[in-house]
Amino acid sequence: MSALLSIRGLSAGYGGADALDDVSLDLAAGETVALLGANGAGKSTLLKALIGLVPARGELRLDGADLGGLATEARVRRGIGYVPEGRRVFPGMSVRDNLEVAGRSAARDRAQDVERVFALFPDLAFKSRESAWRLSGGQQQMLSLGRALMGRPRLLLLDEPSLGLSPKLADELFAAVRNIAETGTAVLLAEQSAARALTVAPRAVLLRLGRVVGDGLAAAVSEQALHAAFFGG
Amino acid sequence: MAALQLLVNGVALGAAYALVALGFVLVLNATSAVNFAQGDLVMAGGLLAVAVAPLIPLPGIALLPVVLVLMAALGLVLALAAYLPLRRRPPVSVFISTIAVGIILQNGAAILFGPEPRAAPPLFGDDTLHIAGLAVPEQSLAIVAVAGLLIGAQQWVFARTQLGRRLRATAQDPEMARACGVPVTAMILVTFAIGAACAGAAGLLLANRYFVTPTSGGDLILKAYIAVTVGGWGSVPGAVVGALLIALFEVGVSSVLSYPVALGALYLTLLAILVLRPQGLFGEAVRRRG
Numbered sequence: 186m187s188a189l190l191s192i193r194g195l196s197a198g199y200g201g202a203d204a205l206d207d208v209s210l211d212l213a214a215g216e217t218v219a220l221l222g223a224n225g226a227g228k229s230t231l232l233k234a235l236i237g238l239v240p241a242r243g244e245l246r247l248d249g250a251d252l253g254g255l256a257t258e259a260r261v262r263r264g265i266g267y268v269p270e271g272r273r274v275f276p277g278m279s280v281r282d283n284l285e286v287a288g289r290s291a292a293r294d295r296a297q298d299v300e301r302v303f304a305l306f307p308d309l310a311f312k313s314r315e316s317a318w319r320l321s322g323g324q325q326q327m328l329s330l331g332r333a334l335m336g337r338p339r340l341l342l343l344d345e346p347s348l349g350l351s352p353k354l355a356d357e358l359f360a361a362v363r364n365i366a367e368t369g370t371a372v373l374l375a376e377q378s379a380a381r382a383l384t385v386a387p388r389a390v391l392l393r394l395g396r397v398v399g400d401g402l403a404a405a406v407s408e409q410a411l412h413a414a415f416f417g418g
Numbered sequence: 419m420a421a422l423q424l425l426v427n428g429v430a431l432g433a434a435y436a437l438v439a440l441g442f443v444l445v446l447n448a449t450s451a452v453n454f455a456q457g458d459l460v461m462a463g464g465l466l467a468v469a470v471a472p473l474i475p476l477p478g479i480a481l482l483p484v485v486l487v488l489m490a491a492l493g494l495v496l497a498l499a500a501y502l503p504l505r506r507r508p509p510v511s512v513f514i515s516t517i518a519v520g521i522i523l524q525n526g527a528a529i530l531f532g533p534e535p536r537a538a539p540p541l542f543g544d545d546t547l548h549i550a551g552l553a554v555p556e557q558s559l560a561i562v563a564v565a566g567l568l569i570g571a572q573q574w575v576f577a578r579t580q581l582g583r584r585l586r587a588t589a590q591d592p593e594m595a596r597a598c599g600v601p602v603t604a605m606i607l608v609t610f611a612i613g614a615a616c617a618g619a620a621g622l623l624l625a626n627r628y629f630v631t632p633t634s635g636g637d638l639i640l641k642a643y644i645a646v647t648v649g650g651w652g653s654v655p656g657a658v659v660g661a662l663l664i665a666l667f668e669v670g671v672s673s674v675l676s677y678p679v680a681l682g683a684l685y686l687t688l689l690a691i692l693v694l695r696p697q698g699l700f701g702e703a704v705r706r707r708g
Binding site for chain 2: 276
């Protein structure tokens with residue numbers, strides 16, 4: 186498989202302090218990778234650096250095209266979808282408007298994409314006219330994920346999607362992520378729940394204190410390596 | 419009958435105030451910045467209508483598209499000069515820059531037009547219609563109709579079009595809007611243009627019955643501020659309703675007592691709302707669920 190996403194020597198952070206240090210990583214088209222690590226490991230910062238929400242140094246390429254210097258909205262147009270930690274739906278807008286705002290310019294394309302999202306998350310279809318703030322946490326997470334799909338991404342960045350969800354809802358959400366991955370969309374999944382992430386990702390990248398400390402097949406990730414990534418040692 | 423007459427006058431004044439407040443709240447929502455130049459933009463719209471009227475020998479309504487376009491362009495200039503360069507600075511920078519723009523507009527208008535009050539032409543005519551015992555100036559009806567159409571058109575754009583969704587998303591969470599592919603900077607420019615166009619339209623509507631002077635914007639920015647506070651800080655429908663309420667209050671109290679008393683009572687009411695109900699009378703019940 187050729188590299189869809191190529192990261193070389195990436196450093197990024199907030200207010201002059203680097204939360205990521207010299208990260209290099211490749212992601213193939215259609216591949217699902219779990220990004221694992223403790224709080225503060227740099228998982229969210231890496232995703233934000235990829236979408237352009239935090240300033241970063243180093244080389245970032247999507248399908249060979251340099252992303253450096255591109256604004257966030259341009260990266261989205263190049264095919265990156267982003268689901269942030271904490272859902273961040275537009276609370277005063279309806280479910281349908283939350284989806285449409287992230288969609289294509291042509292109304293017919295948008296309508297087709299909304300129907301695809303509704304097919305993936307039927308709960309949203311029933312609440313399409315409701316304001317997003319009225320949805321439950323799980324429904325908001327589905328909406329946030331569906332909204333990212335409206336841009337027809339080639340690479341989907343998911344930041345802690347199971348955070349705050351009941352185990353049942355988290356399982357449903359991960360089943361949806363598996364479905365999305367099966368359609369050929371590459372997924373980079375930042376998750377604190379390693380066990381759950383590894384049910385959908387055949388490969389895991391371990392981050393600790395902003396550095397990559399492990400990268401390999403999920404089946405080969407040892408308890409010892411996970412323990413080291415989360416707790417050090 | 420007198421009450422009905424006052425209602426007609428209050429609604430006409432409130433419709434124009436609503437346009438001022440609408441432009442103010444749109445910019446507030448999109449940028450979190452209080453545009454203190456909004457009242458002076460109303461004045462600029464009124465004087466622009468006065469200046470252009472001799473060039474277009476048609477009823478005042480023909481001036482509306484000209485005023486809308488030119489004021490939208492002025493809104494773009496305002497955004498480019500006084501907002502975008504300062505957007506990452508502390509909010510007080512933008513407050514001061516918009517105050518500075520207002521002062522520049524006031525002084526520019528004083529140089530170009532002088533301090534005396536001027537009147538724009540009526541939108542359709544300046545006759546008074548007698549309807550069921552009520553004396554209704556044509557201009558009042560025209561103000562209500564034009565303001566209603568503009569507010570309705572704007573609501574339609576915001577509710578039904580992709581541009582409107584993008585503007586609303588920018589107002590609610592600009593960072594997330596970017597992450598959804600929305601060109602946020604362009605949306606902010608559009609918002610300033612719409613806000614200034616609203617102010618310009620209000621200036622045209624008000625400048626016939628209430629005249630316009632280079633300093634008349636100061637009073638209007640306070641009215642917009644009060645309308646948005648009464649209606650709920652950031653609420654678009656609240657701003658429109660708040661504007662109608664303060665106009666009815668102003669007209670009602672003025673008729674019984676006097677205009678200065680009405681203004682004093684209005685500011686006291688504002689103070690009471692700020693203390694007792696800071697979210698406004700119609701504060702939006704928007705919140706996040708866990």
